[in-house]
Every structure is written in structure tokens, then in C-alpha cells.
Amino acid sequence: MATLTDRLDHLLGNKAATPLAEAFDIQTVEDLLRHYPNRYATQGQPLTEGMPADGSHITIIGVVDKADLQPMKNRKGTLLRVVIAAEKQKVSATFFNGQKVKHNVKVGVRAMFSGTAKHWRDSWGLNHPSYLLLPEQRGEDDMFTVETVKGAGALKGMARSSQDPGSGVDMSIFERDLIPVYPATSKVESWDFVSCIRQVLDQLDHVDDPLPDDVRREHQLIGLDEALRLVHFPETKDEVKRAQDRLRFDEAVALQLVMAQRRHEMHGRTAPPCPPKVDGIAADFEEMLPFELTAGQQEVADEISDDLSRPHPMSRLLQGEVGSGKTIVALRAMLQVVDAGLQCAMLAPTEVLAAQHYRSLRTLLGPLGIAGELGAADRATKIVLLTGSMSTGAKRAALLDVVTGEAGIVIGTHALIQDAVEFFELGMVVVDEQHRFGVEQRDALRAKAKEGISPHLLVMTATPIPRTIAMTTLGDLETSTLRELPRGRSPIVSNVVPAKDKPAWVDRAWQRIGEEVSNGRQAYVVCSRIGDGAKDDADPEKAQTTHSVLDMFDELRAGPLAGVRVGLLHGRMPSDEKDATMQAFTEGDIDVLVCTTVVEVGVDVPNATVMVIVDADRFGVSQLHQLRGRIGRGGHQGLCILMSESSQAGPSFARLQAVAATNDGFELAILDLRQRREGDVLGAAQSGSDTNLRLLSLLDDLETISAAQEFARTIVEADPDLSNHPGLKAMTHAALDEERLEYLLKS
Structure with missing residues (x-):
């Protein structure tokens, strides 16, 4: 007879087992039985x-x-x-x-x-x-x-x-x-799985169930032995459903056990408590704010303040619509940490965004953010920018401010993670646009705190994450959400322009930009590629059917926008040129910025009211929503024009119409994930794995995931390393793809 842990080469022989191991990394009986049919x-x-x-x-x-x-x-x-x-x-x-x-x-x-x-x-x-x-x-x-x-x-x-x-x-x-x-290849066909699984099931001993009887009864789940047999050879569709319901719950429990263990381990670490001060820089900042925080901002700020006051590291996700005020909330939290005599590090994915944050925070803080300079307030702190392209002298000065503790807030890119960067006493890490970073990069920055201390962690994203995704991929984090826009901000109006069929509409779009500029406003024109003959032009078909930013810049300057000041910005420009261009646009010296997605996140120019996205079908749903969020950030109505030469009857055009129909980022996030089939939901881009969960849908199975989370947290609270629950421990490894499990454990 056979058990779940038996090796297939011993049971089936090398001729059958070797292709399974090479093509699917299937080594044991349980590996094989959890390779479920993908349809019937x-x-x-x-x-x-x-x-x-x-x-x-x-x-x-x-x-x-x-x-x-x-x-x-x-x-x-x-x-x-x-x-x-x-x-x-x-x-x-x-x-x-x-x-x-x-x-x-x-x-x-x-x-x-x-x-x-x-x-x-x-x-x-x-x-x-x-x-x-x-x-x-x-x-x-x-x-x-x-x-x-x-x-x-x-x-x-x-x-x-x-x-x-x-x-x-x-x-x-x-x-x-x-x-x-079954999911198959040319070397291991579906019927090969049928033959191997039938042979294994004929020899399999009864499988003991790792789930307690009361949990199965509560959620009306069949036993594991029955589920593993029925999922492969069902007689009816009802048997398929019952088997999949049970095995789907296994996947959810496996994920939530990993998350619960991470939460428990984090709670056991020590962090410097940073209770709020009534007479500190944070209080001074709130007094000088020219506006009141929204009710949502105040609620989230209070949640974060409570977390920072505890002797355990805060681990919180702050998500919110583009322009919902995450930066203000994060700054308020950083100042509370500075009041405790500690430093904060803010990690941004691009130099443009890091420089934008640096300017934005200095502007918001005013005299509170220029310690050591003329006109500084009594309780001021110093903000330092650190990026890879800075001159040697500027970088040396920044590093000195960081290591001596002169800098209370340090903003930077991946340069912050380098060995040469030493903090005097790091108390908090803020990660902006967290999906842009791998888990190792975040951990490397947190490791720069003193030995035995874990800094508080706040990760921010303007890409909304549906509840089921947050519970599953970020289940060790507490989640705060900002949904309302600041007072006085109008929803953005979006229109889709069929460029090939309606050339007059394209002309009207350029006229619309001219009208806004004549009224003292500014605009963006975004293109999908640079067009300088480098890597992004390696695809001849794409190069023929899309507009490059370089060509569009020349075309607009010489044609429909000849009478306005047009600037150019893309990722291959030298850093000092990029920064100078962005600064000029921010200060109003450039009317129209023709750019690539380098402005996708963090760029804040309140006077910009129009954005034309050329070849909009080349961008993802979330990316379009992010780009659109760069306009209408002041008191004036924002207009986003999505140009596309795709067929009006095709799916690409329908996707653009869906984006134009709503400003709700959560609704668009779900649309985006459905189109991508959840392929990178569990951080595939960061883990190197593009395999999907076998049965669990991270969009549709909220009830299952919630139940699994409650069960997993109860188990881990009493038995953190699952030493008293060997069946659950084994199930965690069996129900999850090994690469994904390693990724979740590392993160």
C-alpha cells in the first residue's frame, strides 16, 4: 500500500516518474494527487x-x-x-x-x-x-x-x-x-496523469485528515481522502463541487497559516515605542496645516499613531485612491517617530518620484523641514535625498547627515539599501508603491536598524487591492484604506478617442490642450515607448503601430502645439535633465509635458488639468488609472483623453471604455486582475513564479478565505510552529506551489 509521502519513482518506476519530476516537479504521491484536473x-x-x-x-x-x-x-x-x-x-x-x-x-x-x-x-x-x-x-x-x-x-x-x-x-x-x-505538456500528456493517478489511488491507504472534525462540519467539507479521490474520478458534477470545495479550503488554510505565522513572528519582535507628543514637531505640523484632514485621513492617522506607540513593530498597508492624501498621513506618522528621537526612511521606486517626495515634504513642512538652514523653526528636522545618480559630493554629504542622525527623514531610491548607507537610529520605514519592490529589498532596508530592533513599517500603494487579495498576499499586515478625495477636488472626466476612425477627434484633443494652456493650466501627453532605437523599439510591429515620445514631441512642437511651451521627459534622460525638466513643469515654466510612464506615480502638479494618453490600449488598467491620477489635483476639473487606434469592436477598446466609465480604483483593480487571470496576484513578478493557485480564486472566494484566516490565526496563536499539528504543516507545503511558499516565507 502507499501513503502521501511515498516517492513516485518507488511506486510507479523511473519511466513514469521521471517525466513528472522534470516537467512539474512532482515527486511524491501527494504532489501527484494535488495536481488537480483543470477541467472535465x-x-x-x-x-x-x-x-x-x-x-x-x-x-x-x-x-x-x-x-x-x-x-x-x-x-x-x-x-x-x-x-x-x-x-x-x-x-x-x-x-x-x-x-x-x-x-x-x-x-x-x-x-x-x-x-x-x-x-x-x-x-x-x-x-x-x-x-x-x-x-x-x-x-x-x-x-x-x-x-x-x-x-x-x-x-x-x-x-x-x-x-x-x-x-x-x-x-x-x-x-x-x-x-x-490535466495541465499537461507534450512530454506528459493528460492521459499520462490519468494512468499514474489511477495506479496510485488503487494502492493508497486511507488518508488521515489534518482538519478537525468540527471545522469540517462547520463549513460542510468532506474528508481529505474522499476529496482526493473524487476530484480525479468524479461521477457527477456535484462530486466535483464537493471535492473542489474541500481542496480549495486547503489552499486557503495553507496561505493563511503562512500569514498567521508571519504575524506572530512580527509581534514577537521589539520596536521602539513612539507615543505622540503634545509639544513636538508633529503637533507643530498639524497647527500650521492650511486645511483640515478628511475624516478618513484622521481615522487612518489615529490607527497608525496607536501602532507606533506600542513596543512591537507596526506592519501596516496604507492604500488609497490616487490623490487621496496618503503622503500627508505618512508624513504625520514620520514626524511622530522623529519626535521620539528616531529616523525615518522613505523608499521610492524611481528617482523622479524620490525627488518629487523630497520637494513635496519640504514644501509641506516649510520651516519645520529645514533644520540647520536660515529660517528654520525651533523644533525643525532635516530632510535628505539620496539617489544613485547624485554627485559624489552631494552623496557624501547626505550619507554624513544620515549616519550622524542630523537627517530625521531620509528619502531615496534603491540607493538607500546599499551597504554604504548607515543610519544613526532607524525607527520607521515607509515604502511607497510597494508593488514595485521585491521583499528582499524591503527587508534589506529594515535590517539597517540597530541589532535586535525592528523598525515600524508602513507600505503605501495607490493601486487598490481588493479585500481578498490583501487578506491573502498581505495577510500579515493591518490594512488602512483612504477612499474619499480631499475637499474641493472634482472627479476626473475621461473620454476614449478612436484615433483611426475619428481623426477630427484627435485634432480636437490637441485644441483642448491649447484651450487649457490659454487659461493658465498645464497638460501631459503620455506615450508608451521612447523611440530612440534602443530596446523598446526591438519589436518592429510595435514600432510601426505606436507613437514614440520623441516623435510625438517633435510633431506637437511643430504642429498643433507650436504656440505653447512643450517639454520632454523619459527614463533614459540623464538624471539632472529629468529633475530639471520636472522642476520646470512643477514651477509652470513648461505648459505641456510629453513623457513616458516616468510620471506614473507620485508626480504632483496641481495646475495640470489635461492628460492625453496616446496608444492607450498599450497600457494596463491599473497603469491607466495611475496615470490619470496625475491631473485634477488642484481645484480645477481634470480631463483624461484615451487615444487608441484599435478597433472599436475589439476587446482593447472595450477595456478603455471601462476605464473611462469609472474613477473607482477598486472596481478597476478587480477588472484588471480578472483580465490578468490573477497570474501575478501572489507577487509572481517578485518571486519569479507565474503559476496560479490551483483552485482558490483570490477574487471570488472571500467567504472561504475569511473562514480559513480565522481558523489559521486560532491555530497559530496556540501552536506557532505547528509542532502539534504536523498534518497542517505538511498540508501547507503540499497545497502551495513550492516557489510561492518560499516567496511567502521570505517576505
């Missing part, structure tokens, strides 16, 4: 839904509806063009040796076809796929009868071995009402 085919229904990715390896089961033999155009020989009928769609397939294939692949045959999907125009098909003729479907008198199982290509061996009772290939799988279909 019914008789005649395709094994893939919709249009597969070009070049992907797919398998379908269907009935040959048409089979036409045609001569090749440019050489001798014939093609057999086949149409495979399925319940929801028809798929075309082409065979290059038509004369040989026509005797097997003919009208009425029920068969499995496996090959590479090829796209052309708005359709797809299979070029010379492998095929396996299947036995007649029971209960269908008009089905073609297959007297001998035949096959070709990669399926030829399966057809041949199906005649051998000792081969392990069981053709009865194709007679089931529900045929399991």
Missing part, C-alpha cells in the same frame, strides 16, 4: 475552453464533422482539412499527409486530437495534430464504430498499447461521463 470534458465537448494561447499544447475530444481532401498549392501532395464538432464550438485541423490520414479521420469518427494551437486572424486550429480514434459512445446509434483503436503521432503509442492489457492504458476513461483533463 463531457462526451463531445472540447477539452479546452475558448481560444487557447498561440503555440500552446492542447487536446480536444470531438466528432469529425467535415473532412475535405485538397491538393497543396505550391507542391505535390494533398491536405486533409477537418472540422471537429464539439458542444460549444468547432475546431479546424489540417493534416499534411492527407492520403494516409483520410482512411482513419473521416466524417462520423469520434477521436482525441492533440497538438499545437495556431492562430490566424480571429480563429485558431491545429496543424497536423496527433490523433486517437476512440470507441463508439454508448447510447449513440449513429456514432461511427471503431473496431480497432488507431492513432498517429504522439498518440500512436497509446493506441498500440491500448491493445496490451498490461500497458496501464485504460481506454474506459473515455467512456466516463466526466473525463478529467
Whole structure:
């Protein structure tokens, strides 16, 4: 008999186990059984839904509806063009040796076809796929009868071995009402999984359940043993649902156990308590503010203040709409830490954003932020900027202010993480646009505190995170959300311009910019690429169909915007030029800034009221929302124009219309994640893994995730290292992709 921990090479032999290990890192019985079917085919229904990715390896089961033999155009020989009928769609397939294939692949045959999907125009098909003729479907008198199982290509061996009772290939799988279909490759096909899993289940001992009986009863979950068997070979759709419900809960529990352990470990660390002072720089700052904080800002500020007062490190996510006032809240928190005699480090993803924060904080603080300079207030602190492109002298001076403690607030890019940077006494780390940083980078900055001390951590994002995502990927953080805009700020109006079909609308967009400039306002024109012949122009198709920032700059200066002051900004400009250009735009010396996404986050020019995004279909939903948030930050109405040459009937144009229809970043975040199929929801870009969760949807399974979180926190509170719950500990490793588990543990 077999257990979940048994190695597959001992159970199945090297011939079957080696491809599983090489292609999917499946080593044990549990690894194999948790490789769940990604769908179930019914008789005649395709094994893939919709249009597969070009070049992907797919398998379908269907009935040959048409089979036409045609001569090749440019050489001798014939093609057999086949149409495979399925319940929801028809798929075309082409065979290059038509004369040989026509005797097997003919009208009425029920068969499995496996090959590479090829796209052309708005359709797809299979070029010379492998095929396996299947036995007649029971209960269908008009089905073609297959007297001998035949096959070709990669399926030829399966057809041949199906005649051998000792081969392990069981053709009865194709007679089931529900045929399991697995994530597969050309070397390990779906039916290989069927064979291996059936062999393993036949030998498997009863699986003990790591979930307590009362938890299963509360959430109406079947046992793990039953779930692992039913998910692979169900008889009904209800059995599929019951099995998936249980295994989905396992995934949620595994994730939440990791998060609960991180929360517990963080709570055990020591941080410097920073209670608020009634006569400190933070109080002076609030007195000099020319406006009142919104109710939401005040509530979040109080939450953070309470966290900072405790002897354990704060770990809080501050998320809010573009322009919701996160910077003010973060500055208030930093000043509370400065009042305690400690330093704060603010990490920004780009030099433009770091410089913008530096100027913005100095402006907000006024005499409170220029300690050591003429006109400084009595309780002033010093703000220092540190970036990689600074001159040696400026960098040396900044480093000196940091190590001596003269600088209370240090703002910088990745340069802050370098070994040469030493803090006098770091008490708080603020990470802006947290999704731009890997976990190692954040940890490297926090490690610059004194030994045994963990700085308070505040991570900020203007990319809204739906509740289920925050609970799952940032479950160790407390979450604060700013939803309301500051008083006096109007919602941004957005319009989509079909540039190819409505050239007059494009002309009107440039006129609109001219009108705003004549009224003393400013504008952005954003392009998707630079256009200097470097890496971003390596794709000839993209270069032909999109407008570069360099070309657009020249075109606008010489044409529709010839009468206004036009500036240029992109990522490959020298840092001093970028900073000078941004400064000129901020001070109103540039009317229209033609730029790339270098202005996506953090840039704050209240006088800018119009943004034209050229080739807007080249940008993601969240990116468009971020860019749009750069305008309308003063008291004037903002207008965003999304230009696109894509078809008005296509999905790209529909996506732009969805962005234009709402300013709700949370609604757009969900739209964005659905389109990306949650592929990078768990930090794939940072962990190097692009695999998805197997069953759990981080958008739709709020109830499951909430229940799993409550259960996991209760367990970890009583048993932090799960030493008394070995089954749960093992389940955490089994239910999560190993790369993702390592990422979550490191973060």
C-alpha cells in the first residue's frame, strides 16, 4: 500500500516518474494527487475552453464533422482539412499527409486530437495534430464504430498499447461521463496523469485528515481522502463541487497559516515605542496645516499613531485612491517617530518620484523641514535625498547627515539599501508603491536598524487591492484604506478617442490642450515607448503601430502645439535633465509635458488639468488609472483623453471604455486582475513564479478565505510552529506551489 509521502519513482518506476519530476516537479504521491484536473470534458465537448494561447499544447475530444481532401498549392501532395464538432464550438485541423490520414479521420469518427494551437486572424486550429480514434459512445446509434483503436503521432503509442492489457492504458476513461483533463505538456500528456493517478489511488491507504472534525462540519467539507479521490474520478458534477470545495479550503488554510505565522513572528519582535507628543514637531505640523484632514485621513492617522506607540513593530498597508492624501498621513506618522528621537526612511521606486517626495515634504513642512538652514523653526528636522545618480559630493554629504542622525527623514531610491548607507537610529520605514519592490529589498532596508530592533513599517500603494487579495498576499499586515478625495477636488472626466476612425477627434484633443494652456493650466501627453532605437523599439510591429515620445514631441512642437511651451521627459534622460525638466513643469515654466510612464506615480502638479494618453490600449488598467491620477489635483476639473487606434469592436477598446466609465480604483483593480487571470496576484513578478493557485480564486472566494484566516490565526496563536499539528504543516507545503511558499516565507 502507499501513503502521501511515498516517492513516485518507488511506486510507479523511473519511466513514469521521471517525466513528472522534470516537467512539474512532482515527486511524491501527494504532489501527484494535488495536481488537480483543470477541467472535465463531457462526451463531445472540447477539452479546452475558448481560444487557447498561440503555440500552446492542447487536446480536444470531438466528432469529425467535415473532412475535405485538397491538393497543396505550391507542391505535390494533398491536405486533409477537418472540422471537429464539439458542444460549444468547432475546431479546424489540417493534416499534411492527407492520403494516409483520410482512411482513419473521416466524417462520423469520434477521436482525441492533440497538438499545437495556431492562430490566424480571429480563429485558431491545429496543424497536423496527433490523433486517437476512440470507441463508439454508448447510447449513440449513429456514432461511427471503431473496431480497432488507431492513432498517429504522439498518440500512436497509446493506441498500440491500448491493445496490451498490461500497458496501464485504460481506454474506459473515455467512456466516463466526466473525463478529467490535466495541465499537461507534450512530454506528459493528460492521459499520462490519468494512468499514474489511477495506479496510485488503487494502492493508497486511507488518508488521515489534518482538519478537525468540527471545522469540517462547520463549513460542510468532506474528508481529505474522499476529496482526493473524487476530484480525479468524479461521477457527477456535484462530486466535483464537493471535492473542489474541500481542496480549495486547503489552499486557503495553507496561505493563511503562512500569514498567521508571519504575524506572530512580527509581534514577537521589539520596536521602539513612539507615543505622540503634545509639544513636538508633529503637533507643530498639524497647527500650521492650511486645511483640515478628511475624516478618513484622521481615522487612518489615529490607527497608525496607536501602532507606533506600542513596543512591537507596526506592519501596516496604507492604500488609497490616487490623490487621496496618503503622503500627508505618512508624513504625520514620520514626524511622530522623529519626535521620539528616531529616523525615518522613505523608499521610492524611481528617482523622479524620490525627488518629487523630497520637494513635496519640504514644501509641506516649510520651516519645520529645514533644520540647520536660515529660517528654520525651533523644533525643525532635516530632510535628505539620496539617489544613485547624485554627485559624489552631494552623496557624501547626505550619507554624513544620515549616519550622524542630523537627517530625521531620509528619502531615496534603491540607493538607500546599499551597504554604504548607515543610519544613526532607524525607527520607521515607509515604502511607497510597494508593488514595485521585491521583499528582499524591503527587508534589506529594515535590517539597517540597530541589532535586535525592528523598525515600524508602513507600505503605501495607490493601486487598490481588493479585500481578498490583501487578506491573502498581505495577510500579515493591518490594512488602512483612504477612499474619499480631499475637499474641493472634482472627479476626473475621461473620454476614449478612436484615433483611426475619428481623426477630427484627435485634432480636437490637441485644441483642448491649447484651450487649457490659454487659461493658465498645464497638460501631459503620455506615450508608451521612447523611440530612440534602443530596446523598446526591438519589436518592429510595435514600432510601426505606436507613437514614440520623441516623435510625438517633435510633431506637437511643430504642429498643433507650436504656440505653447512643450517639454520632454523619459527614463533614459540623464538624471539632472529629468529633475530639471520636472522642476520646470512643477514651477509652470513648461505648459505641456510629453513623457513616458516616468510620471506614473507620485508626480504632483496641481495646475495640470489635461492628460492625453496616446496608444492607450498599450497600457494596463491599473497603469491607466495611475496615470490619470496625475491631473485634477488642484481645484480645477481634470480631463483624461484615451487615444487608441484599435478597433472599436475589439476587446482593447472595450477595456478603455471601462476605464473611462469609472474613477473607482477598486472596481478597476478587480477588472484588471480578472483580465490578468490573477497570474501575478501572489507577487509572481517578485518571486519569479507565474503559476496560479490551483483552485482558490483570490477574487471570488472571500467567504472561504475569511473562514480559513480565522481558523489559521486560532491555530497559530496556540501552536506557532505547528509542532502539534504536523498534518497542517505538511498540508501547507503540499497545497502551495513550492516557489510561492518560499516567496511567502521570505517576505
